[in-house]
Amino acid sequence: MALPDRMAYLTVAMHRFANPARFQRIATAILPWSAGLTVLLLAAGLYLGLVASPADYQQGDTVRIMYIHVPSAWMALFIYANMALASAVGFVWRHPLADLFCRAVAPVGAGFTAVCLITGSLWGEPMWGTWWVWDARLTSVLILFFLYLGYIALVNAFDDPVRGLKAGAILVLVGVVNLPIIKFSVDWWNTLHQPASVSRLGRPALDPAMLTPLMVMAAAFMAYFVTLALLRTRAELLNRRIQVLQMARGAS
Amino acid sequence: MTRKKRRLYLLGLSLGGLAVAAALALIAFQDNLLFFYSPSDLQAKTLAPEQRFRLGGLVAEESFEHLSDGITVRFVVTDLTNTIPVVFAGILPDLFREGQGVVAEGRLRADGVFEASDVLAKHDETYMPREVADALKQSGEWRGDE
Amino acid sequence: MSDFLAMGGYAVYVWSAYAIAALVLVVLLAMSLGALKRREAALRLLEAAREARPRGEPTGSGSAPVPESSR
Numbered sequence: 295m296a297l298p299d300r301m302a303y304l305t306v307a308m309h310r311f312a313n314p315a316r317f318q319r320i321a322t323a324i325l326p327w328s329a330g331l332t333v334l335l336l337a338a339g340l341y342l343g344l345v346a347s348p349a350d351y352q353q354g355d356t357v358r359i360m361y362i363h364v365p366s367a368w369m370a371l372f373i374y375a376n377m378a379l380a381s382a383v384g385f386v387w388r389h390p391l392a393d394l395f396c397r398a399v400a401p402v403g404a405g406f407t408a409v410c411l412i413t414g415s416l417w418g419e420p421m422w423g424t425w426w427v428w429d430a431r432l433t434s435v436l437i438l439f440f441l442y443l444g445y446i447a448l449v450n451a452f453d454d455p456v457r458g459l460k461a462g463a464i465l466v467l468v469g470v471v472n473l474p475i476i477k478f479s480v481d482w483w484n485t486l487h488q489p490a491s492v493s494r495l496g497r498p499a500l501d502p503a504m505l506t507p508l509m510v511m512a513a514a515f516m517a518y519f520v521t522l523a524l525l526r527t528r529a530e531l532l533n534r535r536i537q538v539l540q541m542a543r544g545a546s
Numbered sequence: 547m548t549r550k551k552r553r554l555y556l557l558g559l560s561l562g563g564l565a566v567a568a569a570l571a572l573i574a575f576q577d578n579l580l581f582f583y584s585p586s587d588l589q590a591k592t593l594a595p596e597q598r599f600r601l602g603g604l605v606a607e608e609s610f611e612h613l614s615d616g617i618t619v620r621f622v623v624t625d626l627t628n629t630i631p632v633v634f635a636g637i638l639p640d641l642f643r644e645g646q647g648v649v650a651e652g653r654l655r656a657d658g659v660f661e662a663s664d665v666l667a668k669h670d671e672t673y674m675p676r677e678v679a680d681a682l683k684q685s686g687e688w689r690g691d692e
Numbered sequence: 693m694s695d696f697l698a699m700g701g702y703a704v705y706v707w708s709a710y711a712i713a714a715l716v717l718v719v720l721l722a723m724s725l726g727a728l729k730r731r732e733a734a735l736r737l738l739e740a741a742r743e744a745r746p747r748g749e750p751t752g753s754g755s756a757p758v759p760e761s762s763r
Contacts, residue, residue, distance in 0.1 A: 348675035355700035423639030
């Protein structure tokens with residue numbers, strides 16, 4: 295970019311750096327706890343899911359795939375919702391950390407979506423009789439996966455990182471309409487994927503012996519996400535400072 | 547109004563407009579999004595004779611039988627209001643059984659029998675250990691494979 | 693133990709699912725830690741260079757100081 299733009303970017307970027315020190319302090323405080331919780335919850339969840347819980351009366355031991363598949367689905371949706379919120383906050387309030395956080399967590403969301411899709415196929419083949427169907431639930435989750443990948447590609451395609459993040463924010467907000475579609479797909483349309491088991495009021499559809507490992511794994515994945523979000527946002531902040539310093543060197 | 551407020555309104559209106567557009571598109575494509583038709587749906591619709599589609603419902607109790615050629619099976623799909631007989635000459639999934647959900651892909655023959663090329667099992671959202679299921683069956687409170 | 697591994701006949705499906713989840717989570721963590729370390733190192737280098745620059749390069753002759761051109 296031209297020299298005046300470069301100076302303007304530098305000024306604005308330097309101004310932003312008042313905030314990150316606070317984030318760094320918070321991150322340093324929380325990280326050991328979230329990391330420790332992740333390890334503990336994963337250990338407990340794996341034990342409960344693989345050893346200490348019963349097989350299902352109709353699905354047998356394949357039900358243990360649920361303890362990976364469902365929490366990763368929840369995280370895939372949760373992370374995207376966070377990205378949408380961050381994009382909105384970045385757009386309206388121009389908070390410096392919002393866009394960086396959004397960019398930081400996108401690969402984690404993509405990872406969880408991939409795990410959800412793959413474990414879903416591994417579960418569907420023995421139980422339904424197929425690896426994949428184009429029903430509303432599966433198709434909309436696949437679209438979510440493409441949204442994550444599209445976002446990552448988009449923000450990396452720009453020379454100017456700030457413009458890249460702005461474009462990415464727009465993509466995330468446009469795609470947010472997919473979230474209610476995913477959630478309600480099994481209610482709105484005839485699908486092969488069965489309706490929700492956990493959100494039913496009244497008679498619960500999940501036996502407590504299976505609900506427990508599910509919730510522990512969900513908590514484990516959440517702790518894992520917090521850990522990675524902190525690590526990756528910190529890395530994004532460092533990256534921005536590196537870019538600023540490199541530009542300062544280049545301009546001198 | 548402040549620039550921040552203007553951005554807030556812009557965001558809200560854009561998202562609202564997007565939601566309306568998506569809702570309209572989904573309503574318009576309702577039919578194409580249906581993964582399967584139930585027997586009652588078929589009663590209401592008239593489909594082209596050779597059209598392939600998916601039929602979904604429950605396998606009617608005591609309707610399953612092997613045909614004399616040793617490969618083909620026959621069963622009835624019901625949605626508790628209407629029924630359609632189905633013939634199928636392939637491998638059935640593990641979970642296939644009477645009273646269980648099923649989705650069959652194929653076409654409706656002129657004689658009203660659905661000729662399936664693929665059969666998938668559809669299970670409900672209930673999960674419980676075998677002991678609990680057995681206990682429910684014994685006490686007579688088993689709600690069946692709803 | 694063999695019952696446990698066999699997973700009621702569904703071993704391939706169940707263990708593959710857990711394996712792929714473990715793989716993705718570990719790879720994401722490794723990449724995140726790696727990127728953080730690399731950037732911390734790069735930043736240290738850059739900030740050290742920034743500290744060094746205003747003092748000018750060590751030269752043989754006592755020449756006039758080079759005018760500041762940073763920022």
